[in-house]
Amino acid sequence: MENNSMPNMPQFGSQPNPTPKPQQPSQVPQFPQFPLDAQSQQFTQANQPIQSPSQPPTPSSVTPAPKPHISLKEKIHSKTPNQNLVFLSVILGVITIIATTVAIWTLVNSSSSTRLTATNFDDSNVTTVKEVDLSAKILGFFPNKITNPTADVIYRLGAHRTNAEGKAVIGAYINTTNKAAEVYVYWEFVNGLYGVATDRTDRELFTLEFDQTISDITIAESSEDPGRDIILILLSDGTVQYVPVLMSLQTKTFQTSGQLAGVADVVKFYNTDAVSDTGDFSGYRTTLAQRSDGSIIDLKPFLISATNPEQTSE
Numbered sequence: 001m002e003n004n005s006m007p008n009m010p011q012f013g014s015q016p017n018p019t020p021k022p023q024q025p026s027q028v029p030q031f032p033q034f035p036l037d038a039q040s041q042q043f044t045q046a047n048q049p050i051q052s053p054s055q056p057p058t059p060s061s062v063t064p065a066p067k068p069h070i071s072l073k074e075k076i077h078s079k080t081p082n083q084n085l086v087f088l089s090v091i092l093g094v095i096t097i098i099a100t101t102v103a104i105w106t107l108v109n110s111s112s113s114t115r116l117t118a119t120n121f122d123d124s125n126v127t128t129v130k131e132v133d134l135s136a137k138i139l140g141f142f143p144n145k146i147t148n149p150t151a152d153v154i155y156r157l158g159a160h161r162t163n164a165e166g167k168a169v170i171g172a173y174i175n176t177t178n179k180a181a182e183v184y185v186y187w188e189f190v191n192g193l194y195g196v197a198t199d200r201t202d203r204e205l206f207t208l209e210f211d212q213t214i215s216d217i218t219i220a221e222s223s224e225d226p227g228r229d230i231i232l233i234l235l236s237d238g239t240v241q242y243v244p245v246l247m248s249l250q251t252k253t254f255q256t257s258g259q260l261a262g263v264a265d266v267v268k269f270y271n272t273d274a275v276s277d278t279g280d281f282s283g284y285r286t287t288l289a290q291r292s293d294g295s296i297i298d299l300k301p302f303l304i305s306a307t308n309p310e311q312t313s314e
Contacts, residue, residue: 156171156174158173163193167186179214183207183208183231184205185206185249196250208255210241214234220303229246230306238292242256266289271285272285286300
């Protein structure tokens with residue numbers, strides 16, 4: 001049977017299928033290569049993808065791990081005993097240097113603040129009271145405090161009464177305990193000065209003890225009449241004890257007659273001459289007492305009142 005089929009003809013309006021051509025890889029435009037600077041290289045390396053484990057990472061791609069914080073205590077315990085000893089020695093040395101520096105600075109500043117020089121000394125604030133206090137402290141001396149003593153010499157703080165020939169008749173001194181007064185009587189010369197008859201030629205010691213410390217001692221002399229001589233004993237509370245010499249010689253007993261009335265707050269005695277200012281150079285001996293406020297009083301009227309209340313002047 002005869003095949004009357006028609007060969008395949010192209011349909012109207014259709015296009016014949018073209019023979020497929022082999023695909024060629026797309027061409028990527030090539031740009032000129034320029035050398036990268038150091039900063040660009042670092043940026044490029046930092047943004048590269050992570051390499052597989054089969055390939056070891058390059059040193060530039062590894063970020064160093066942060067160092068753990070180690071305390072001072074851990075550092076000390078991590079060191080060997082010798083290292084710890086050196087470390088502690090350094091710390092103690094630094095502390096010692098700082099403490100020494102601070103101490104020296106404090107000492108220099110404290111001493112410089114109280115140092116007086118010829119340029120910054122102001123005597124407007126210096127009062128007589130301070131000078132008197134210093135004198136009162138000097139009176140409380142002990143013979144062993146003398147830095148240049150003379151050999152075979154006994155040092156006594158006190159006063160003595162002499163006759164016309166310069167011979168000592170009465171001596172009054174502070175005992176080394178500072179709480180007793182020692183009165184020496186040279187009987188050989190007593191009659192010539194005080195008119196007390198005696199055949200004795202020896203020296204006698206009388207001791208007057210007190211509960212308080214003795215600050216000063218003197219003999220208030222009467223130039224007109226030695227019979228008015230009085231031993232004055234200044235105690236630490238500023239009061240004055242008095243001992244009439246003539247009466248003591250007559251009774252051969254030296255003891256205080258009590259506190260000198262009207263006199264207090266005394267710190268120092270002064271035996272002085274009261275000379276007339278009329279030009280005839282007449283005058284007499286008297287004893288002054290200085291108070292803690294710096295004022296000075298003449299003890300003559302107080303002594304006359306104590307020994308002879310009826311007499312007010314010589």
